[in-house]
Amino acid sequence: MKRHNRKTVLVLATMFALVLASFTVSASAPAIEFPLDAEQYINTYMVANPSSLDISLRSDTYSNSVIINTMEGLIRMEERDGEYFQARGDAYKWESNEDGTVWTFYLGENKWEDGVPVTAHDYVYSLRRSSLPETGSPNSYFLAPIKNFNEVNSGSMAIEELGVKALDDKTLEITLSEPLPSFLSMIDATIYYPQRQDKIEEWGERYGSEAQYTISNGPFKVHRWVHNSVVEIVKNDQYWDADNVNLDRVTWSIMPDETTYYNAFESGEIDFVGTGAQEWIDRFQRRDDVTFNSYTSATITYSFFNAEDELFQNANVRKAFMLAIDREDINEMAFGGLRVPTYGWVVPTISVGNINYREAAGDIIQEMIDELKAEGKTAKDLLLQGMEELGLGNDPSKLKVTFNLAGTDQWFRNLGEYLQQVYGYELGVNLEINFSEWGIFYDNVQKGNYQIGFMAWGAYYNDPYDVLSLFVSDYDMIETGWVNKEYDELIFKAAVEMDEQKRLDYYIQAENILLREEAVASPLATSRVNQFVRNYVHNYATLGFSNMGFKYVYTSGR
Amino acid sequence: MLRYIARRIGYMFITLSIIVTVTFFLMRGIPGDPLAHMARGLPEQTRANYYAKYGLDQPLFNQYLVYIKNLLQGDLGESVVYPGRQVSETIVTTSPVSAQIGGIALVIGVSIGIFLGIIAALYKNKWPDYIVMFIAILGVTIPVFVLAALFQYFFAVRLGWFPTSGWGQPKHMVLPIMVLALGPIATYARYFKSSMLDTLNQDYVLTAHSKGLSRFNVIRKHVLRNSALPSITLLAGRIVGIFTGSFLVERMFSIPGIGFYYISSINNNDYSMILGTTIFYAVLFVVAQLLVDLIYMLVDPRIRVAPDKN
Numbered sequence: 001m002k003r004h005n006r007k008t009v010l011v012l013a014t015m016f017a018l019v020l021a022s023f024t025v026s027a028s029a030p031a032i033e034f035p036l037d038a039e040q041y042i043n044t045y046m047v048a049n050p051s052s053l054d055i056s057l058r059s060d061t062y063s064n065s066v067i068i069n070t071m072e073g074l075i076r077m078e079e080r081d082g083e084y085f086q087a088r089g090d091a092y093k094w095e096s097n098e099d100g101t102v103w104t105f106y107l108g109e110n111k112w113e114d115g116v117p118v119t120a121h122d123y124v125y126s127l128r129r130s131s132l133p134e135t136g137s138p139n140s141y142f143l144a145p146i147k148n149f150n151e152v153n154s155g156s157m158a159i160e161e162l163g164v165k166a167l168d169d170k171t172l173e174i175t176l177s178e179p180l181p182s183f184l185s186m187i188d189a190t191i192y193y194p195q196r197q198d199k200i201e202e203w204g205e206r207y208g209s210e211a212q213y214t215i216s217n218g219p220f221k222v223h224r225w226v227h228n229s230v231v232e233i234v235k236n237d238q239y240w241d242a243d244n245v246n247l248d249r250v251t252w253s254i255m256p257d258e259t260t261y262y263n264a265f266e267s268g269e270i271d272f273v274g275t276g277a278q279e280w281i282d283r284f285q286r287r288d289d290v291t292f293n294s295y296t297s298a299t300i301t302y303s304f305f306n307a308e309d310e311l312f313q314n315a316n317v318r319k320a321f322m323l324a325i326d327r328e329d330i331n332e333m334a335f336g337g338l339r340v341p342t343y344g345w346v347v348p349t350i351s352v353g354n355i356n357y358r359e360a361a362g363d364i365i366q367e368m369i370d371e372l373k374a375e376g377k378t379a380k381d382l383l384l385q386g387m388e389e390l391g392l393g394n395d396p397s398k399l400k401v402t403f404n405l406a407g408t409d410q411w412f413r414n415l416g417e418y419l420q421q422v423y424g425y426e427l428g429v430n431l432e433i434n435f436s437e438w439g440i441f442y443d444n445v446q447k448g449n450y451q452i453g454f455m456a457w458g459a460y461y462n463d464p465y466d467v468l469s470l471f472v473s474d475y476d477m478i479e480t481g482w483v484n485k486e487y488d489e490l491i492f493k494a495a496v497e498m499d500e501q502k503r504l505d506y507y508i509q510a511e512n513i514l515l516r517e518e519a520v521a522s523p524l525a526t527s528r529v530n531q532f533v534r535n536y537v538h539n540y541a542t543l544g545f546s547n548m549g550f551k552y553v554y555t556s557g558r
Numbered sequence: 559m560l561r562y563i564a565r566r567i568g569y570m571f572i573t574l575s576i577i578v579t580v581t582f583f584l585m586r587g588i589p590g591d592p593l594a595h596m597a598r599g600l601p602e603q604t605r606a607n608y609y610a611k612y613g614l615d616q617p618l619f620n621q622y623l624v625y626i627k628n629l630l631q632g633d634l635g636e637s638v639v640y641p642g643r644q645v646s647e648t649i650v651t652t653s654p655v656s657a658q659i660g661g662i663a664l665v666i667g668v669s670i671g672i673f674l675g676i677i678a679a680l681y682k683n684k685w686p687d688y689i690v691m692f693i694a695i696l697g698v699t700i701p702v703f704v705l706a707a708l709f710q711y712f713f714a715v716r717l718g719w720f721p722t723s724g725w726g727q728p729k730h731m732v733l734p735i736m737v738l739a740l741g742p743i744a745t746y747a748r749y750f751k752s753s754m755l756d757t758l759n760q761d762y763v764l765t766a767h768s769k770g771l772s773r774f775n776v777i778r779k780h781v782l783r784n785s786a787l788p789s790i791t792l793l794a795g796r797i798v799g800i801f802t803g804s805f806l807v808e809r810m811f812s813i814p815g816i817g818f819y820y821i822s823s824i825n826n827n828d829y830s831m832i833l834g835t836t837i838f839y840a841v842l843f844v845v846a847q848l849l850v851d852l853i854y855m856l857v858d859p860r861i862r863v864a865p866d867k868n
Contacts, residue, residue: 048822049640057641059593133603136611138593141601154603209642227640227648228822229725229814253724256818257810259703263710264722439590439827475601 029244030080030539034556041249042537042553044272045261049228049254054208055195056130059138064190069250069549070216070233071193072240074105074123074172075184078548079541084462086184090118090194090217090240091172100179100498101147105172110240112196113221120166122194127164127174129200130191139191145183147175179496181503182463188547189460219245219551228254246539246554271534271555278336284532293531296340297544298459300347300467303403304521308481309451311399315518316386321452322515322522323369324379324426331525334415339525343367345511346464347526349544352507353500357464361508364515365523380427396428403452404434406441415454445479456527462545464507465495471514471521482520487513534558563852570844577840578629578833582622585832592638592827612638614829625833634834639826645834648819653801653838656808656815659731660800663738668793670739671746676782678747679754690747697744706737706810723812734811738804742796749792754785798846802839 050063058067074091077084091105110118127146130137133155143149147163163175176183186192199207199215206213211225219241220233231252235245253270255261262280265273275281285292305312305321312318327341340348343363350357372378384394392399403419405412416433423431436444444450457478459466470477472488487510494506514520533540539552593600593608600608609615613624628635634645678690713733714722724730757763758781766776803817816835823831 051639052641054641133607134611136608138600138604138608140607141604144601150603153607205636205642207642209640213642226725226814227643227652228808228818229812254812255723257703259707260710260723260810260812263707263715267715267718267722269714269722439588443589 028080029241030552032246032539032554034538036246037536037555037558039558040247040554041251042247042272042550042555043251043253043270045253045255045264045270046231047254047256047261050225050231052208053214053222053225055126055190055193056135056137056140057208058190065549066222066231066233066252067190067193067218068547069218069220069551070214070222070236071190071218072110072118073190073193074187076547076551077185077188077545078551079543079546082542084543084545089188090123094184100181100183101176103174103176103183104167105174107170107172108240110217111238113216113236113238115238116196117169118194118217119169120172121169122196123172123192124164124166125197126193126195128159128162129195131162132159137191139189142186142189142191145176145178145180145186147177149177179498181496181498182461182465185461185463219549220247220250223249230254241551245551247550250550265532268534271537272531272540274529274531276336276338276530278338281530287532289535290532291535293529293533293542295529295542295544296347296349297527297529298347298349298462299456299527300342300345300459300523301335301339301454301456301525301527302345302521302523303452303454304478304480305452305519306448306450306481307483307520308448311390311392311401312451314386314390316382316389318386318519318522319368320379320383320386320427321423322365322519323372323382324423325522325524326422327365327524330418330422334418335525338530339527342523342526345514345521345523346467346507347459349526350459350462350464350467352464352504355500355504357504357507360504361511364512368516378426383427383429397430399429400432401429401451402432402434403454404436404441404444404450405454406436406438408435408437448479448481464511465491468507468510468514469495478521480520482518484513484518566848566851570848573844574837574840578626578837579622581833581836582625583618585829586618588827590827592829612636614638629837634837635830637823637828637831639823639828639831645830648831649816649834649838652814652816652819653803655725655813656803656817657801659734659738659807659813659815660803662731663735664742664796664800666735667739667742668746668789668796671743672750672786672789674743674747675750675754676777678751679758680777682755687751690751694744694747697740697747700740702737702741702804702806703810705740706733706807709733709737710810723810725811725813730811730813734807734813737807745792746789750785750789753788754781757781757785760784795846798842801842 046062046065048060048062050058050066051060052058053063053067053070055067055071058064073089074094076087076089078087079085088108090107090110092108093106094103096103105120107118107120112118127143129135130140131143131146131149131152133153140153148157148161149163151157152159152162163177165173165175167173180186194217196215203213208214211222214222216222216236217239219236219239221236222231223234224230224232231254233250235248236242239245253264255264258275261270261273262275264270265284273284275284281292284290303321305318307313327343331337331339331341342348343365344358344361346357346361348356348358352360372382380396383396387394387396387399401423403416405416412435416435420431420433423429441453445453457467457470469475469491471480471482472491473483473485474488476482490506490510490513494503494510497503497506529544536555536558538554538556540550541548592612593605606615613621616624625635632646634649637643637645637648674690674693678687681687710722710733713720720729720732763776763780766780771779801816803815803820805817805821807813808815808818819831820835823835
């Protein structure tokens with residue numbers, strides 16, 4: 001819940017239609033509408049020190065925020081007028097073969113900060129380094145679509161067999177093990193960025209650990225990094241699109257404490273602030289020198305059931321616990337009214353091509369609640385039915401049900417009390433709550449030592465596959481122990497289906513198995529990002545899956 | 559005497575090796591792992607490669623032996639969560655930062671505290687005493703994070719005199735030092751007041767008065783010196799404490815000190831970092847303990863150890 005999930009990969013599925021055609025993007029930067037201030041800089045903050053700026057080893061959201069500004073990948077997901085915009089990066093042109101398994105990228109004239117040209121060999125080196133088992137890259141699984149990745153990553157195949165090749169200095173070829181419609185969107189992930197072999201060999205393990213052990217090919221370069229205090233980047237003059245970079249400097253103060261960044265925003269030391277607390281939203285909204293941006297993120301809050309538990313192995317029992325919750329009510333009572341009530345597993349911000357997934361698939365849980373009502377039944381009837389099937393009698397108050405929460409602070413206490421009341425009233429269950437710290441909670445979940453758990457999960461990229469594949473029997477990332485062959489097949493078929501409408505249908509069928517038939521997890525609400533920005537800041541990113549960073553930002557009237 | 563010192567140093571190593579061993583195994587008993595901060599399930603192979611890189615895939619006892627072997631060669635290892643960063647290097651760069659603000663805050667705090675303590679003792683049960691004791695009670699009861707937030711609000715947001723947080727320039731140090739100094743001010747004001755009152759009631763003070771010394775000279779020559787002794791004892795522990803840093807103050811003012819590092823390494827399951835910092839703290843305390851005992855022996859003959867039997 002309190003954990004911040006990385007927003008590593010981005011995707012926009014609008015590219016699918018263009019997959020078979022060779023495609024060139026014209027570089028049209030967002031317009032500059034106001035006179036630029038003489039001094040161009042931004043002060044902002046992050047709540048923890050980045051783990052590392054090593055492309056292969058970084059794993060947290062904070063290093064991602066830095067790296068999308070200091071590095072350039074093959075493409076860059078940007079935004080224009082509030083819409084996603086697929087912009088070029090190092091590659092000015094790319095094409096794929098007919099079945100979408102071989103991709104060729106043509107690199108432009110970008111240079112590293114020391115003036116050395118960026119070549120296809122830098123990409124080959126980077127992807128190989130991340131795939132080698134001895135590198136121990138925590139993000140390497142993002143490279144799984146590349147041919148022979150699994151064999152190389154487990155050490156059973158030579159690194160040269162990885163499906164990455166430099167045809168010449170400026171042409172990169174990536175071969176996939178099977179067609180993957182969302183591949184073009186995946187390569188905006190930082191793990192697909194290039195790395196400099198000569199520098200990494202010179203620095204060894206120090207690479208990425210301090211400012212002087214980094215080398216950039218992006219709009220900015222790392223200037224200063226005092227661990228746990230400040231990260232500062234400055235404009236990189238060698239960058240191919242440096243003319244469109246307005247800022248000379250971006251400074252992140254590392255402020256783990258919310259009081260600190262609220263105070264720093266009020267005193268004008270930082271230009272951006274995010275908050276999840278209603279009282280601070282109200283307070284900042286009274287100011288007329290700041291702009292409020294609020295948008296739905298891709299992070300879902302949900303409870304999930306242990307399908308191997310004596311009680312929760314029964315689908316009707318799970319359904320009862322899923323449908324007994326009024327999602328509008330829990331949002332008001334437990335989430336401070338700050339989230340978006342959600343009636344499906346795929347969050348409202350995700351789309352398939354140009355079709356918004358949630359709109360196409362409908363509000364499954366709401367439909368189930370309505371159908372139940374139409375039959376004149378309640379969630380409690382479902383529970384009793386499930387208990388009968390399990391031979392557990394007909395008195396829900398005698399059931400032993402424990403709800404596990406990963407937190408011990410007031411927020412979780414409040415949520416726990418709410419759940420106890422609702423399940424007591426709606427189902428007649430005497431719910432017990434087990435509060436524990438994240439480490440203990442997750443340990444229990446991984447060992448299958450729980451009945452109901454509560455968590456949040458942030459989508460990495462804009463395709464239902466990212467969140468629906470979590471329930472595939474072999475992956476079981478949510479640790480429910482649920483196994484369903486039909487579901488697996490639908491997900492695998494969707495993953496390689498190039499036709500958007502068919503893909504969408506597969507996903508919708510799969511989600512219906514997941515929720516309507518099996519109720520494996522109970523989605524509750526989608527988080528919102530609430531951000532305040534000083535009025536003099538322009539051209540900043542507002543879309544959740546955008547990797548635009550500070551590239552086009554400028555200030556006017558500071 | 560030399561024998562005693564040698565024996566103490568021997569005990570010191572035994573203490574340290576017990577601390578290292580207990581910390582090593584206790585720490586690995588904490589649920590979660592260094593990858594837990596990613597807050598999601600990772601594919602088996604990814605996890606396996608990551609563990610192998612840091613030797614975490616070996617049996618626990620083997621890992622312990624490897625650690626001890628490296629430790630004996632002075633190698634505290636590399637952070638598990640921050641790739642490429644040596645633990646010893648981190649300690650060397652962060653502890654002086656903590657010591658810097660901690661040291662200044664201690665000097666200021668102790669000076670003001672002693673001064674206030676003198677005032678309170680001399681004006682016992684009069685208004686200066688009440689004011690000082692009021693400050694002292696505030697100083698020990700207000701939690702550091704509340705004080706830090708208040709100071710940030712008044713001095714940064716309202717008055718704009720100092721930055722809310724940051725590090726590198728003298729102006730960044732003012733607020734954290736003010737926050738850190740209030741504790742010693744409160745402690746020393748109370749401590750010095752009571753030890754001074756104690757001294758004022760001694761016979762030799764009465765003697766000094768009766769032989770016609772001025773009130774100022776009595777206090778300067780007879781009272782202050784004797785009252786200062788217990789405070790000096792108290793100071794020894796505090797001086798060690800400044801190197802360990804203050805987690806809350808460093809966190810709230812974005813100060814790159816060791817206290818914040820230590821706590822965040824525990825939260826992140828950064829095994830090598832937890833061990834390295836624990837060892838650093840342990841060495842600091844054990845050595846300080848030894849020095850204090852030795853100084854006592856030099857200062858006070860009564861504390862000296864019993865003569866050797868032979």
